Amino acid sequence: MSEAAFFIDHSRCIGCQSCLQACAECDTHRGVSMIHLETIQRSDSVQTAPQVCMHCEDPICARVCPADAIKKTPDGVVQSSLKPRCIGCSNCVMSCPFGVPKYRAEIDQMMKCDMCYDRSSVGKKPMCATVCPSGALTFTTMEEIQRTRSGIPINTWKFGNEVVKTKVYVMVPREVEQLNVDLVQISSTPTALQDDPYDVALMLEDA
Amino acid sequence: MAKLPTDIPELVKQFGPTLHVVPPGGWAHTDKDEKLVKTHCCFCGQQCGIQLRVRENKVVGFEPWEDFPFNRGKLCPKGVKRYMQDEHPDRLKSPLERVEGKGFLPIGWDAAMERVVSEIKRIQQKYGNDAFALLTGASLTNEKAYLMGKFARVALKTANIDYNGRLCMVSAGAASKKVFGIDRSANPWSDITKAHVILAAGANIAECAPITTDYLWQAREKGAKLIILDPRMTPIARNADLFIPVRSGGDIGVFNGMLHIMIERGWIDREFIAQHTTGFEAVTETVKKYTPEYSAKIAGVPPEMIVKAAELWGPASTSFLLHARGIEHHSKGVDNCIAAINLVVASGRIGREGCGYAMITGQGNGQGAREQGQKCDQLPGSRDISNPEHRKYIASVWGVPEESIPQKGLSAIPLVEAIHEGKIKGLISICFNPAVSLPDGNYVREALGKLEFYVNIDFFLSETARYADIVLAGSLMEEDEGTTTNVEGRVIRHRQAVTPPEGARQDWAIINEIASRLGYADKFHSAPREIFEELRIASKGGVSDYSGMTWDSIEKDYGLFWPCPEPGHPGTPRLYEGGKFGHPDGKAHFSPIEWRPSAEMPDGEYPIILTTGRVVSHFLSGTQTRRIGSLMEQYPQPRCEMHPRLAEKLGIVDGDFVKVESRRGKVVVRAQVVKTIRPDTVFVPYHWPLDRSANNITIRAIDPVSNIPEFKICAVRVSKTDAPTDPIAQLEMEAGGIR
DSSP: OOEEEEEEEEGGOOOOOHHHHHHHSTTTTTOOOOEEEEEEOOOTOOEEEEEEEBBBBBBBBHHHHHTOOOOOOTOOOOOOOOTTTTTOOOOHHOOTTTTOOOEEETTTTEEEOOOHHHHTTOOEEEHHHHHOOSSSEEEEOOHHHHHHHHSEEEEEEETTTEEEEEEEEEEEEEOOOOOEEEEOOOOOOOGGGGOOTHHHHHTTOOO | OOOOOOOOHHHHHHHHOOOOOSTOOOOOOOOOTEEEEEEOOOOSSSOHHHHHHHEETEEEEEEEESTTTTTTTOHHHHHHHGGGGGTTTTTOOEEEEETTTTTTEEEEEHHHHHHHHHHHHHHHHHOOOGGGEEEEEESHHHHHHHHHHHIIIIIOSSHHHHHGGGTTTTHHHHHHHHHHHHOSHHHOGGGGGGGEEEEEEEEHHHHTTTTTHHHHHHHHHHTTTTEOOOOOOOOGGGGGGEOOOOOTHHHHHHHHHHHHHHHHHSSHHHHHHHHEEEHHHHHHHHHHHHHHHHHHHHHOOOOOEEEHHHHHHHOOSEEEEEHHHHHHHSHHHHHHHHHHHHHHHHHTTOSSSTBBBEEEOOSTTTTTGGGGGOOOTTTTTEEEEEOOHHHHHHHHHHTTTGGGGGOOOHHHHHHHHHHTTTTEEEEEEOOHHHHHHHSHHHHHHHHHTTHHHHHHHHOOOOOOGGGGGGEEHHHHHHHHEEEEETTEEEEEEEEOOOOOOTOOOHHHHHHHHHHHIIIIITTSOOOOHHHHHHHHEEEEEEEESOTTHHHHHHTTTOOOOOOOOOOOOOOSSSSSSGGGGGSSOEEOOOOOOOOOOOOOOOOOSEEEEEEOOOOOOOTOOTTTTTGBBHHHHOOOSEEEEEEEHHHHHHTTTOOOOEEESSOOEEEEEEEEOOOTTTTEEEEOOOOGGGGGGGGGGGGOBTTTTTBBOOOOOOOEEEEEEOOOOOOOHHHOOOGGGOO
């Protein structure tokens, strides 16, 4: 049995915000959530996407930090900035390909998801992955995920030409091996939205 | 507006709702002197297991309870933040007395009780016993629900007791009873994950029963097909194999249309029907005319969707039906449910692993609280108050003459109408906020203002309690102990985490005290554990038989499913195994269902359909969740969802203030323009009070059998309006203001 890992399945997310509410309860967060829940475009869809820190093998946030304030634990968890070192420059905020670190002006420090290190380092699951009602966030073993899910977990991303490997996995359809994230120009003119398969009015057109 | 002791902004200033944001003792954590109490969430019918963190008799946080099998540590945002009700600044810590011009002032328990008892006596002597009524709730424990029913019949001797499950589970319950003879979900939730096709009708599972989502997704991982009926594309509908955006009130079109095709194509279990059911011929006859085209007109969807639904459901080897308020909150709510259940019975797929159906019970004890005898027509053990044998047995348990037990009383809506008409003069209510939760809110608040004497038992001063003469400070779930029965029919233990604050009392102690002062101390002296002992005897031989259960055996096995007719019995997670149903003939009874229009259909004057419902961060009338800061932050004020096509026609853009009005009333809220709703329908959630209450608009029409109100459809018009500037609009959003 391998050790437990973190898996995100965006297709399961129902946008309930349990993860945010529970994350804020963490003793070290003092009422502020470190997980982000993106509502993609509420006018078009109810699709939402939770975003925890992906805990990159070679975290770019740490690489670009001029104060050397972001450390990775031996077990691969990328921590929030160290309070005495963080200079609040926000290099990490701008460099993270997943948009995870946030600069908090009121404490002049970057804070981000640390996979509930106080819990996960003593054998408990991270809070968000414990409470998540839909199983969009799960903390379990690779064997268990392979046994219970139809998709496959991957942790290799390609942003333009840069390949990023992460400690956190996302569930994807079986044929996908790597997630390629390219820049696309999004057009939002009304004509571009005509074929929206999630428009209830279009579903009813034959009625 | 009916009479209040002082104006609303003043009442809000005194009693809230205000927001609780930081846990007691602040966010700084300490394990010192902390204990974890394994109990359950106080909110919905799923009754998730949760551990409350307790320090110095204060609930200071929560910890997931991963061993509890129903939810395995999972919680929705309400569950995560439920603990913030404790140590709340709005908490009532003393009985209150209405003082004209001032509001409510504290009064001692003795004086409060004296006044309550003398007014009960006065009203009953002057107008008769039935002129004093009780309105109770489905979030009460089994023990309290039992006590309320007994209190009404033995101490008050009034026929008029009903509960807010009347707004929740009665259509589903009546339909199940009619078809199967038993009012309970037929299967444990674990069966959902083993079904090859799942039909969820009128069930916004992601927001109203979030934990159930994982059961759906588990089934889908194994290849199950998911069919969703809802006028809105809810978060689970987004991922369905077939989403049918049915017109509210048109569900029978889909169900009968599916059955029509199933019969035509031979996708019914003739052998099962012959052996285990009655009445299928009449159903066959009825659905003959429900061709896809005919059905589609009723449902307001393309006929191909109904054909596709039948093709998914019909030939499957295992299947599961889930239904909830979306099909139940109708003046034909019972018929909607029966038409859906007919699909289950005709397929023969019930009473086995992965095969069955469930109603998604809404309130905390939505299942148990409808079995213990606090419904107007019911005695404990789901017994019938008009059945002489049932009356005789309960009379013997209570030690009263059978003839002293009143006959059937009025259900919630007729009861409020009787108050409005001056026939009912006195009221005790507990765990019920009709000023927000009942339809036709203006009428309901007018009725409350007409009472000669009104006692409200609650832990917060709800919008309804503002009409009270005496308010008695009751208890939170975690300040008491007892049992509830979850959505599956699993009876579970609520453990006490803390004692009530000084000045507040446990609800059962309040009822016992009133009964004692009325002269019934010999029959009302028990604490919850003893009440359960009496309850299980009272339930013996009834449909919902708890007689083999003890609190210890419930705790030991993470809950026990009823019926559990003798000690040591393992309980009954799955009903109807081997095709044995609850009717005396052992069979399931089909009923033919014809579609009929809703009480108020859209017309030229009010051309749009309004449907109401919930959002994930709030619970029911909001009197609990509108006081929790982070839940308010998640969804601060009601919005009117409408399709861009409708919005364009009305000249409305996202964020505009809009007036939504019916023949009965209106709300002014902001518009939310989304493509995820039918263009002929708007949606407003109902958790807010006063000028933001969706129930100002809804219709006081009820189902003839279940008496559930028609919350899910009425006719409205919608127009752009200016930002309201009146004093109510200026209140904070939790109190009914708007931003």
